Amino acid sequence: MAKMRARAVGRPLVIGLVGLVSLAAPTRAQAAPVEASASVPHEPGATDGARDAAVDEARKLALEQALTTIREQVRVDEAAVAGILEHAQAWTAGYRILEVETAGQELRVRVEVEIDLPRLRKRVAVRSETVGGFRWGGASIEGCADVGEAQLSDPLRAYGIVADASPSSLTLELRCADQGQVSHTRVRAVSVTIAAKTEGDSSFEIAVDGRGFSNLAAEAQAAALDQAIAELADALAVEARGELELRVEQPWPAPRLRVLEGRLREAVIGVDRVELAGIAADGTAILRIAGGVELEGLGRQLQGLSFPGFGLVGLRVDSAHALRVRMQ
Incomplete structure (x- = not known):
């Protein structure tokens, strides 16, 4: 797990x-x-x-x-x-x-x-009918003012994570904590933690944290909760929507990464969408890839691509849903 x-x-x-x-x-x-x-x-x-x-x-x-x-x-x-x-x-x-x-x-x-x-x-954005996702299994909420299950399930449904017909279920545990006033400021800090558990065809656990700051504790809590839900949606997206990741080491200069994104969309069969999901702590760029391509097919087609002024080396499988390459 x-x-x-x-x-x-x-x-x-x-x-x-x-x-x-x-x-x-x-x-x-x-x-x-x-x-x-x-x-x-x-x-x-x-x-x-x-x-x-x-x-x-x-x-x-x-x-x-x-x-x-x-x-x-x-x-x-x-x-x-x-x-x-x-x-x-x-x-x-x-x-x-x-x-x-x-x-x-x-x-x-x-x-x-x-x-x-x-x-x-x-x-x-209006979404097409989602395939996959997780059936909503409920949530326990502790220490959060005026927060109901709908404030968790509705945005996750909009992100394409919650889908009624899924064979796998998703349950959440939400905890909020008022951290008090930030030193030397007029704002308060609130932290939230969301622990997610899936069961069924796909079973694993994920926890994300969020922190919010505002003059009002309610606004700080809302900001922290919004951040945490977005992070949770990103973390669950690969399993929920069958997306893949391409993790690119040494992704510089930045224009090369944009060229790579364009080539993936234009030349790789089965790729419908490519977006930069984030930059890891070690500088690796994480490209999120959506469409009907499988990991093996993505790797095979990547090996046949050429790029102006740079290449991709060290192609390898990083996980069940991710490939890793180095740009040089």
């Missing part, structure tokens, strides 16, 4: 002259900065409240801008979009206040928000 443990921890941003308000920026390399501005009525003596309201509104507007961009790229699930906007705080947890100004009875702020666009796109 294989066991893995992943950690999703927000990356602190540098405090500037105007001031930093959030410590829970996305840790994924694909996070993109989105700027937005918002104005709210301002009364003398209530600057802090007006600023917080304007920041919240600007963060939501930045998220709406990101969703507009995604609408131009893929067909989206409107119910998923509505759910995302209801939890805008969790999706815009990493932000920086660029400007605060008052004009008469109005206060205006401009913020830069880090939004994980690939994950957001994946969350709202």
